Structure formats: structure tokens, C-alpha cells
Amino acid sequence: MAEEKDNAEAVVGEIQKKIKDAFEVFDLETNNTVDVREIGTIIRSLGCCPSEGELHDLIAEVEEDEPTGYIHWEKFLPMMTKVLMEKRYRPIPEDILLRAFEVLDPSKRGHLTKEELVKFMTEEGEPFTQEEMEEMLSAAVDPDSNIINYKDYLAMMVVEDN
Known part of the structure; x- marks a missing residue:
């Protein structure tokens, strides 16, 4: 004991x-x-x-x-x-995040455009603030193609459970 x-x-x-x-x-x-x-x-x-x-x-x-x-x-x-x-507010696992992105990408391109992502994140559910949106886009958007390859982005988002 x-x-x-x-x-x-x-x-x-x-x-x-x-x-x-x-x-x-x-x-x-x-x-x-x-x-x-x-x-x-x-x-x-x-x-x-x-x-x-x-x-x-x-x-x-x-x-x-x-x-x-x-x-x-x-x-x-x-x-x-x-x-x-109590392990409250744990990050969402990568496989669930991937499924969420795939729902937003019904044609299975493997990416979203910057415009699509902004629309989803500011018009649905609990909308992102301008500051949150800018921070997310700076990390997620490929500056050359202006798209979000979400599998690459997920790798950056996932928090290791310590």
C-alpha cells in the first residue's frame, strides 16, 4: 500500500x-x-x-x-x-482527424484548398477566430500550391501522449 x-x-x-x-x-x-x-x-x-x-x-x-x-x-x-x-481534454487521435478531413474532401483528392478550409472553419460549428485561422493557415497551407495536403498537416497537428 x-x-x-x-x-x-x-x-x-x-x-x-x-x-x-x-x-x-x-x-x-x-x-x-x-x-x-x-x-x-x-x-x-x-x-x-x-x-x-x-x-x-x-x-x-x-x-x-x-x-x-x-x-x-x-x-x-x-x-x-x-x-x-483525469486525462481530460485529450487530443483527438490522428485516425479520427484523418476521417474528418476525408469527409470534407468527398472526391478523395487528398487535399483541400485554402478557400475550402476557411469556409469549413469559419462557417460551421464553433467558428475559428481570425487569429486562429491565420495561425492554422500559416502552418497548413503550402505557399506554392495554396492547398492543404491534410495528411502532411495531420503529422504536424498530432500531440504525442506523454
Whole structure:
């Protein structure tokens, strides 16, 4: 029993060190707070992929009763530890992403045009913001052909499960 407890504590300790390292990158004043706008980046850097709605809920959980624009370490740590321990917001596996792209490419060309991708990502479901769209296009679009070879793009998107 004691060995299992020690092992669990070691896992939690390791997770909390990762969280602290990620948090500290954005704690610019070194006062154990980060700008609320950086929380999504911190959470995603820890291998979690929450939707914007889920991210909003996580922020609401750790924000002060009177929002200050900053998130405190003491509130962030227990919430993020729980998220990582429960393996919430895991990235979608590559085979499922591939099937999603293939649905958008019914003629099985193996690529989408930049225009098609923009249309799909801004008009369906939870639309991408202009900034998210630009970031995605800069990574996904082949500058010579103006197309997205989605099998190549998937290889860049997949997050290794650590």
C-alpha cells in the first residue's frame, strides 16, 4: 500500500512540476499570477485541447469572484492537477482527424484548398477566430500550391501522449 501511495505522490509531484514550469513562463512579474488571456496557451502547452467553451468554464473555475484579469497560482494548480490526473481534454487521435478531413474532401483528392478550409472553419460549428485561422493557415497551407495536403498537416497537428 505504501509503495502505491509513494508512486501516486511521485506522479502528482511530476504533474505539478510540469504545471509550475508552464505557468512560470507567463508569470512575467514573478508574483504567482498570469494574465487570464494566457491560460488557454498554458493549458494547451500541457497537452490538453479544450474547446473555447470548456476553456471558458476552466477560467471561471479559477477566476476571482471579482475578475481582475489575472489568475492566481494557488487556484490554478489544484484545477490543472485535477484536469491532468483525469486525462481530460485529450487530443483527438490522428485516425479520427484523418476521417474528418476525408469527409470534407468527398472526391478523395487528398487535399483541400485554402478557400475550402476557411469556409469549413469559419462557417460551421464553433467558428475559428481570425487569429486562429491565420495561425492554422500559416502552418497548413503550402505557399506554392495554396492547398492543404491534410495528411502532411495531420503529422504536424498530432500531440504525442506523454
